[in-house]
Amino acid sequence: MNIYSHNAFTKNMEKFILSLYDRKNRYEANQCVCEGLRASQELYSITPELIEYAVVTNKADSSFLKGIKIFEADERVFNKISSTVSSQGILLVAKIPKLSDRPLQDTPFALVLDRIADPGNFGTILRTCVSVGLKDVWFSSTSVDPYSEKTIRSALCAQFSLNLHAYNNVNTLVDNLEKEGFQRIYRTDPSGGKNCFETGKLFEKSIIVFGNEANGISDVKDSIPVNIPMPGKFESLNVAQAVTVILFEAVRRKILR
Template sequence: MAVLTRNQEALIRSLATRHGRKESQYCLCDGPRASHEILTLRPDLVEQVILRDDFILRESLPVDPVVLSAKEFDRIRNTVHSQGILLLVRRPEEIPVQEKIDAPFVFLLDRIADPGNFGTMVRTARAVGLCEMWLTDGTVDPYSDKSIRSASGAQFSLRIRKHGDLTATLGLLKDKGFTNVFRTSPACGCNVFTEEKLFENSVIILGNEGGGVGDAPGSKDLNIPMPGDAESLNVAQAATVILFEYVRRLGSNV
């Protein structure tokens, strides 16, 4: 049975802080569901597995685990509802922006601030079989413990890429042939259910919860019709509508 080194314990503590996460090549994954995803998708990234001694493990592990008493476990991991398993994981390697984009359209999150929304969008992307997601500067850390919990670890199934702010990212994507840029907009624009070129060499941008999508010259506004009188749809729900419209169109072409 492995023992937690002082360095690992210090690392885990520092990863609970924003500063510590920013500086680190590691991230933390808490709880059985997200842990199962990571152990299945990317066991190669798992540095250490810490178990509470009453935790019933269902997976085989890539490393010899550290087993702690409930008291010791809670001391390490300061959560109220500690769930008995904690992974110390290396962050996935950055995907070079030069590499080929393996998707019919680019799903781009512009300064999404809420890890809950981010996680929902990641899970939905995974459900529809999208393998790529792009983020602009200012979007939440995709590997913070909140993001991992909210996405149930599904971000480890995606190629997540970043290339600066919205202008820089769109410039790069245009050079790569993604020339139809759609910017979600609550009020007007082309209709998500009828726009023909929505998923053809396109970039679909979902924007910040408060401020929406930043300026994107040459882009088209994309509207999700809302017969009710809500002001606007939560960004994760908007993403769900768009991603499943893609699935619907796939169906009629198969």
């Protein structure tokens, strides 16, 4: 095991890591917590330069963390700083990447998330975006934090591979995106609208808005409703499922490849 200093983990470090579970503290420190072996491996493979240090127990495998400062904590102390019920004995403290101001030039359409409240849903959406090759994601400031420990764990650090853009008002965002060359605005609507599989211009430099799990989408001016046909007549899909269906329709059409 590559232990930087066997007794280096301090009470001040413990307090600091616990403070990072609060959104305000995270952004003041510009640091976040990534916990678990697989998530830690993903973060190290994506962007090791953002990792400040690792905290591990003596049972954890930290051999992959080449060049990373590592501190060892006993299991009792580690369980105090862990956000999981069954800890794997490894967590990373990492810098939060700077949010993007503008989309990449080759972004085919704008994926906009409106007030997504569940970190599991948000994380799944981000993983799906990475899996299909979509680079830009917009999310409302009232959504769950993409750099909360739960969202990071759910996304398996996918957010560190994406250009994330935060916005305060969806209609102001739409105005700004139109200035960037995006045109038609679509909003997902389980109660009706155009069939997403038959909407020809759905992915042509468009804006596609997905809404809150419980309350749906904010009022979006001049938006066209689209839905996912469900022959089984179920009321609606989970928002992460809906995003997955729409994004893989873009893959099927070879918009994303």
